[in-house]
Amino acid sequence: MVRRWGRAVAADGFDFSPGAQVPLLGGAGQTAATQALASAAYRDSPLADISKADSDSGASEIKKPKLSLFEPNLGEAFSRAIQTRMLGGGRKALIQSFGTEPQVIVEHCLAATRIRKQRDAKLTVIMLLCGVAFLPGVLLWLGGFQAKKYLAKDGKTSVGGSALLALLALAGVVLLIKLPTTDFWPLYARAMVIVPVIGWWFAKQICERTAVLLREAWQGLLDGGGVGAKIPEAVPGDPGEIAAETLRHNLAKLSAEQRSNVVFYAGPRGILGMGTRWGSWHLAEELKPAKEGTEIHPFRSWDVIRAIHDRLRMLERSSLHTGGFQQAPQVNHWIVSPVGEKAKEVSRPDGTDTDAFQIRGHEVERICNEQQFGSGNRHYLGVQFVLWDGQLVLTLLITVTVLHETLRIEVTGHALGPVNSLFTGKPSPKTKEVAKVIKFWETRKQTLPLIDTSEVVRLAARAPLTWFPPLLDFLGGKLALPEPFGLRHVWADKPWRHRFMADDALRAATPVLRAVHTAAVGVLKENGVDTERFEGRSMVLSGLVQGVEPRKADEYSA
Template identity: 70%
Template sequence: MADQPFDFSPGAQVPLQGGAGQTAATQALASAAYRDSPVADILKANNEWHESTVTKPRLSLFEPNLGEAFSRAVQSRMLGATRKALIQSFGTEPQTVVEHCLAAIRIRKERDARLTLVTGVFGVLFLPGLLLWLGLFQLRRTLAGAKDRRVGALGNLLLVAFAVLAVIALVKLPFGGFLAIYLRAMLIMPVLGWFWAKQICESTAKDLRARWSGLLAGGGVGARIPEAVPKNPHETAAEQLRQNLAKLTAEQHSNAVFYAGPKGILGMGTRWGSWQLAEELVPKEPGKEIHGFRSWDVIRSIQDRLQLLERGPLHTGGFPRPSVNNWVVSPVGENAKEVARPTGQDVDNFQVRQHEVQRICNEQQFSSGNRHYLGVQFTLWDGQLVITMMITVTVLHETLRIEVTGHALGPVHALFTTKPSPKTKSVDKTFKFWEKKEIQLPLVEPREVVRLAARAPLTWYPPLLDHLGGKLVLPEPFGLRHAWADKPWRHRFMADDAMRAATPVLRVVHAAAMKVLDENGVDVERFNNRSMMLSGMVQDPSPRRADSYDA
């Protein structure tokens, strides 16, 4: 297939943490893989363009937490054998996020292997007692989820009553022998297993929280995924995983993007501003013809000048080095659930070849088909703000039009930047009872130990857990960055940066275009007058919904 990436690597390689991936946005998204908060918390991060959903569990005892659901959803969506096309995650490194999801899954699998052993020794051998305890905890979780507080308190009362009855049964039974010993062990052994399981869960929780905190602090332990490094030619699963990670990176760097109407270019954010310069092509000297030139000639001149945006007459910091690329933009429906990347002989490793980009720029300017845009992109605020200015040049009859549009993708939702808080409780001091002190509580509550122990034997077949406990359903078309992006306009400095970038980019585009027109014998007086007018309009400080036409 032409759109399949060719593997140029020398062999099995250990996935490394690239310097470009160590950004605030990337690490914030990766930290979700290690979180232990309720899975429903991610619904707070929904935005007006994309919404995640959480399916309801059939048995709440098997319900996943946020880290479990997020890791599972990202792994299956981005590395699945039949996955659909992904939207680029500008300002982040999606491979780094996926690697952390795989690392979190491996850590939990190691914990679940030990919990499965505990369950087998202390539960399966004493199955009737295990089922009684699990049934009681499931009833307690069901009652605790009720809106009526009295019903929730009833669950705790039932748990205490069962424990009292178990103690009474242990003290005196109406019969003796092996059956009496087994009945007593049936009630005791699951409790002993719970204490052992609690130690396992507590140590793993500390490890996961340390990684969560470390990522948000800007460092942390890198993702370790030895299952992606094949040790011999027969390890097909490891080789397939390695190739899927390479394919993910190749798709991230594709030069094909999708325009979804009012939702803007997927992955770049909505279009907040649009400035158009359109004038008639008139010869500079009467009686002479204009020298032949094409849209691509203007684009090449603009591209060369945009590469120099970081340079200026004054040493004031100014622009960082921009990323300037030629994009092929495909139109999709506003509510499209999937996109299709270009394929064929003009596509190599998800990249539309240069000659095809040039053809689209010169010929596909009207009616159906893909369109060409020249984009200059700034990744700011450590990846939390992505500013993209898109330029297109069209020539219809004797009119040349240069259009510059501004797109802004804001920071990831604040949910992903919250650090883990220690679990503490305020109690009275022993002697100074009128004063309070904070005591440290275990990270894993008793009911959480039961949930993890119940899920452990089933984690080796994730679809069954998804069926029983529910799962996180990612928004489509899916891309890690834009799915949970907030608006930049709520942050004063980010909004300023987005609007300040428009004026210098617009003037550079116009200056480069005027140079090409002048060299080819075009009268640029009208273009210069129009350019001056636009220079005044672009200083309007208010962003607008440029894709919402009031017609």
């Protein structure tokens, strides 16, 4: 990053003038989908739960820990994986997350990490005070808890593990009672067993307070309270703060990539970030002059696309006051790049025809007119509806091709469903059922502390290593995200399981298809083309689209 006349100019060409600025956190982009995904950064549930949320587009991989005592929970692993993948210096291209704001989600991961670092700094001090002078005792206690976790089954404490820990504690008490009380080493032996327990008590208070803060943020996001992420490390105070300036630059770059007009088609996986095709409608007829003895006025595919674009922009307007599209659809020109079904990464184009991940307008027009057959990228006009507070993303793509004397107009429907229910679950107090004292045949719910003994030991053991993340990843394992990675499509469910969402997808197709055909026929008439067969075919499609059912069009199965 270099500075020119007070402006921050990155090496890759991004200009984020005027330098140090306060990021806008928690803005209008905090929709339901954004908040649900951001809440994962604050969660304290087991990491294994993430495997329940994976969609068909790929599965997250959990790297097994070398020592289970250092294993992260879901919030810790999620925050670490997202930051590394989306802000790392050598990161690969990302898939757009339609219906969400990735920058807000990453900011919440940074904020959750900051809260945990403040806790870990205090725990590290306790570990140093109790561990340096009384290291043998700390190692004995950690060894006992590691053995307990090793004997646990499916993450649940086993009877054998608890019995082993109890026997070790009992043996230690008996040994301490029988030791003499005058010499130094017997006194030290007593201290090395007792002092770690005292340190554990102080650590428990710190962990409890942090757990309450994290759960409040988790609850606030899902309640829609607009909880803002606090990351002062992203606000450089002067030009010399390289780390803060780099973080701010990477966050801005993330938002720029989200606005890219290049998407990737991965075969049966559909367009990454938009979902698979659930429907497809084609209008293909021969171009003939409207009157014999005359010729058709020359026109290009771009002329038809431009007319369709203008018509789609009018969808939000209607002479009937009955509701309809309450939110204006987004109409954009997309460049679709083909990648393999099993591709593990994608790359975005660069060069003189691109600007901040965007293909320039003249190149978009050239692709529309020239690249209609054979290899290369293709142009699509897309109308996108972001509904249900970001939980449902409907995209209808229109492409126009002219081969010889045949005009072909194709409309395809893509749907991306809500984020998995794992991310919408709110925090609940930890309870267990116990028998009543007098009416022993009845039970009652007893509220448990948020942090139990084993969790305090895990957090205290991890705390000194959090300053060396690669070492902690090696010992405790980590979350490996599926590639090509995008925050939204990786954890999206099918919309067809929700009746109203499925209805919205089916209803949106009909007015879009009719607007496309009306605009196309208008261009053909203006250029002296016989539109009788086009209009007839359009009427047939209008009838078919009313009874269309969702199907796996990308797998070519009805």
